[in-house]
Amino acid sequence: MRLIALPAFQDNYIWALQTPDERTIFVDPGQAGPVLEAAAQGMQPAGVLLTHHHDDHIGGVAELRQRWPRLRVMAPHDERIALDCERVSEGDKVELSGFGFTVMEVPGHTRSHIAYYGHDHLFCGDMLFSLGCGRMFEGTPAQMLASLRRMAALPPQTLVCCGHEYTLANAVFARHVDPTNAALQRRQQEASDMRSSSRPTVPAVLAGELQCNPYLRTTDTAIVAAIAARLGRAPTDEVEVFAELRRWKDGFTA
Numbered sequence: 001m002r003l004i005a006l007p008a009f010q011d012n013y014i015w016a017l018q019t020p021d022e023r024t025i026f027v028d029p030g031q032a033g034p035v036l037e038a039a040a041q042g043m044q045p046a047g048v049l050l051t052h053h054h055d056d057h058i059g060g061v062a063e064l065r066q067r068w069p070r071l072r073v074m075a076p077h078d079e080r081i082a083l084d085c086e087r088v089s090e091g092d093k094v095e096l097s098g099f100g101f102t103v104m105e106v107p108g109h110t111r112s113h114i115a116y117y118g119h120d121h122l123f124c125g126d127m128l129f130s131l132g133c134g135r136m137f138e139g140t141p142a143q144m145l146a147s148l149r150r151m152a153a154l155p156p157q158t159l160v161c162c163g164h165e166y167t168l169a170n171a172v173f174a175r176h177v178d179p180t181n182a183a184l185q186r187r188q189q190e191a192s193d194m195r196s197s198s199r200p201t202v203p204a205v206l207a208g209e210l211q212c213n214p215y216l217r218t219t220d221t222a223i224v225a226a227i228a229a230r231l232g233r234a235p236t237d238e239v240e241v242f243a244e245l246r247r248w249k250d251g252f253t254a
Helices: 032-041 061-067 139-151 169-176 182-196 207-210 222-233 239-251
Strands: 004-007 010-016 025-028 044-048 071-075 087-090 093-096 101-104 113-118 121-125 159-162
Touching: 004 032, 004 159, 010 032, 010 159, 010 222, 025 032, 032 044, 032 061, 044 061, 044 169, 139 207, 139 239, 159 207, 169 182, 169 222, 182 207, 222 239
Parallel strands: 025 044, 044 071, 071 087, 121 159
Antiparallel strands: 004 010, 010 025, 093 101, 101 113, 113 121
């Protein structure tokens, strides 16, 4: 099994998961070009997995269907994905070319966002990033936190395959919130080294995210203390910790 992050747009990744016979599943192809180029190199599409309706994640599908009319496409139940898709929801099993994934409904970034988990890979779109999480365009803090908790409960060896290269920017904010975290400092240096040689910083191993990602550590003493200092009082509960952490990041400048 081979996993490749195909760059798209300014900072998107289209994930390509390939079998030994070169049959490939593509995740969130916002552009057709990178997939067509990969196919020209031998990665023959076996199917497409879509996590949510934003155009930078689905915009290339129509062109791919022109090239491969019978291409199977899995997508959440959302009328804004105006494509001929196989609609999937919580607990559904997706079987494609020998791969098997379980669908997780993870609202927060959007109301219909889903993730796909299988073979120790989590394709999570814009919900969970290395050292960060997505913006709440449609969900509530309670929904977003619950979705992140579900993903955080997966096996620690899970590879977090997110939709954007945001790690270094996320690291700056995470260090601002949690400046004494040695594991976070190491991850920031690792990510910096990767980007300096034009390598993707993802997938990230979930075990590392549990040590470094502030949005997965909303009960940690250091994170709670940082939020309390910002609020000028103790937060009422974990949801408020998360909500204020996300609000802080939304207005953060380095």
